[in-house]
Amino acid sequence: MDKPAFLARVEELHAGGYRLALINATTVMPAAPVAHGASTHGAPATEAAPGPVPADAQASAGEDMFELTWAFARDAEFETIRERIATGDEIPSISGSFGAAFLYENELRELFGINVTGINVDLRGAMYKTNTRVPFSHRAVRARLEAATAASAAAAGGSASAGTGATTEAPASVKRP
Amino acid sequence: MKRTLVPMGPQHPVLPEPIVLDLILEDEKVVDAIPTIGYIHRGLEMMVEKVEYTEMGFVVERICGICSFMHGMGYCVSLESIMNIEVPERARWLRLIWAEISRIQSHLLWLGLGADAFGFENLFMHCWRMREQILDIFEKTTGGRIIHSVNKIGGVRRDISDTELVAILTELRALGETFKGAATVFGTDASIRHRLGGVGILGREDAIAVDAVGPMARASGIRTDTRLAGANLYDQIDFEPVVETAGDCLARVVVRMREIDQSIDIVRQAIEKMPKGEGQPLETRPRGLPNGEVFTRLEQPRGEVLYYVKANGTKNLERFRARTPTFANIPAMIKLVKGCELADVPNIILTIDPCISCTER
Numbered sequence: 169m170d171k172p173a174f175l176a177r178v179e180e181l182h183a184g185g186y187r188l189a190l191i192n193a194t195t196v197m198p199a200a201p202v203a204h205g206a207s208t209h210g211a212p213a214t215e216a217a218p219g220p221v222p223a224d225a226q227a228s229a230g231e232d233m234f235e236l237t238w239a240f241a242r243d244a245e246f247e248t249i250r251e252r253i254a255t256g257d258e259i260p261s262i263s264g265s266f267g268a269a270f271l272y273e274n275e276l277r278e279l280f281g282i283n284v285t286g287i288n289v290d291l292r293g294a295m296y297k298t299n300t301r302v303p304f305s306h307r308a309v310r311a312r313l314e315a316a317t318a319a320s321a322a323a324a325g326g327s328a329s330a331g332t333g334a335t336t337e338a339p340a341s342v343k344r345p
Numbered sequence: 346m347k348r349t350l351v352p353m354g355p356q357h358p359v360l361p362e363p364i365v366l367d368l369i370l371e372d373e374k375v376v377d378a379i380p381t382i383g384y385i386h387r388g389l390e391m392m393v394e395k396v397e398y399t400e401m402g403f404v405v406e407r408i409c410g411i412c413s414f415m416h417g418m419g420y421c422v423s424l425e426s427i428m429n430i431e432v433p434e435r436a437r438w439l440r441l442i443w444a445e446i447s448r449i450q451s452h453l454l455w456l457g458l459g460a461d462a463f464g465f466e467n468l469f470m471h472c473w474r475m476r477e478q479i480l481d482i483f484e485k486t487t488g489g490r491i492i493h494s495v496n497k498i499g500g501v502r503r504d505i506s507d508t509e510l511v512a513i514l515t516e517l518r519a520l521g522e523t524f525k526g527a528a529t530v531f532g533t534d535a536s537i538r539h540r541l542g543g544v545g546i547l548g549r550e551d552a553i554a555v556d557a558v559g560p561m562a563r564a565s566g567i568r569t570d571t572r573l574a575g576a577n578l579y580d581q582i583d584f585e586p587v588v589e590t591a592g593d594c595l596a597r598v599v600v601r602m603r604e605i606d607q608s609i610d611i612v613r614q615a616i617e618k619m620p621k622g623e624g625q626p627l628e629t630r631p632r633g634l635p636n637g638e639v640f641t642r643l644e645q646p647r648g649e650v651l652y653y654v655k656a657n658g659t660k661n662l663e664r665f666r667a668r669t670p671t672f673a674n675i676p677a678m679i680k681l682v683k684g685c686e687l688a689d690v691p692n693i694i695l696t697i698d699p700c701i702s703c704t705e706r
Binding site: 187188189190192194195237239241243244246248266267268270271291294295296297298299303304309312313316 | 379380381382383384386388391394395553554555556569573574575640642649651653655663664666668672673675676677705
């Protein structure tokens with residue numbers, strides 16, 4: 169990402185009277201593009217979600233990424249900044265402009281393992297107490313998906329495990345207690 | 346001067362939920378506060394990997410037991426917007442009515458907790474007695490007192506008959522009259538004034554600097570309310586956000602008290618304006634699978650809540666994120682605690698109306 173341009177844009181929003189509404193990360197996995205219509209939902213294929221695959225979903229066919237969104241609000245107006253970063257990339261803290269950003273940024277660091285530099289209040293990993301050390305890292309998400317796939321394959325027997333869509337759709341069919 | 350560290354929490358008489366503040370004191374004055382949350386993190390956002398989008402709404406409701414209705418509504422509104430579902434009008438009005446009733450419930454609960462925190466046990470009991478009436482209304486209309494599960498994607502699961510709506514309004518009006526007694530005590534009692542007046546002042550500039558939301562911001566003179574944007578039929582409601590300018594603990598109490606009256610009035614307007622009659626459609630069945638992303642903002646009792654939902658055309662959402670008002674108000678709380686007396690810390694923490702379950706999810 170272009171850090172100076174990003175920080176300049178953030179400062180511009182700050183000067184424009186916006187307040188920070190959210191900093192969010194999404195773990196983007198290099199899964200095969202979702203097969204629309206190949207629904208296991210009980211609905212006929214024609215009723216599956218219409219429309220083209222958004223650009224975001226197509227981009228996810230590449231490598232492991234984090235999709236970051238900074239959202240700002242001013243009354244009813246809403247502005248977002250979207251960046252995609254690779255695992256291990258550094259992102260600059262915006263707590264210089266928006267002091268309240270530190271909670272979100274500590275969260276990014278603890279739950280996603282994203283390296284945020286220059287946070288004004290560094291909680292040093294003490295914000296959340298989680299079972300998995302970094303629950304939304306690519307490795308952790310992949311491990312959960314694989315475990316769920318294996319469990320569903322074991323539950324369904326050998327015959328139902330074929331098919332390319334199995335990886336993305338399997339977690340839904342895991343038996344819940 | 347020598348500095349002392351006083352850990353406050355996770356267990357403390359005024360804290361309904363666990364949070365830790367390490368208070369660094371010089372004599373009796375707090376010079377710094379370091380928050381630690383994480384005692385009630387349940388990983389609900391991770392559950393989108395396992396729970397189908399149709400059922401996730403019921404998980405989302407369980408983020409918090411006080412704004413459970415609004416959480417369910419926020420989730421359903423987000424999915425409806427992604428899937429382009431037109432919700433029947435009566436269902437939208439019913440959602441608005443339940444949302445406002447849950448605001449009254451939340452504020453009464455908080456006023457009780459506040460009274461308990463500054464040592465006014467009697468007032469605490471009165472507030473919670475009134476809250477009990479609201480819970481009875483919820484039980485009658487949704488079947489649940491705390492977790493209602495009445496929202497579903499595309500509408501609501503239950504109707505309230507027109508006669509029942511009138512009965513609810515009568516009951517709310519009576520409650521409003523009873524509440525006036527408690528409000529008089531909150532507003533005029535000398536001990537409350539002494540305890541809260543001029544304590545924990547958040548000026549207008551400071552409130553803007555720490556991005557405060559909800560009653561916290563409104564008590565500091567900022568006219569902010571997500572309902573003003575007019576979504577979810579609020580454009581048809583005539584209301585003006587309650588704004589106080591003092592910015593102290595007492596102002597935050599007053600804002601919430603006045604909002605109870607306002608919510609009763611909003612329920613009245615909604616009942617007048619909603620389409621009447623039995624057997625009206627209550628839901629539009631969702632078709633297909635969601636694909637797309639959306640940000641949804643609602644005004645919860647504690648302030649603006651923001652949901653981010655990203656769906657990728659499968660049964661499981663790719664990402665669900667709720668940024669709750671307490672999360673946004675924690676920087677304000679830390680700002681207020683710095684520089685105050687140790688004895689005022691509990692009241693200051695309580696007047697942001699902290700919901701730690703919401704914050705950590």
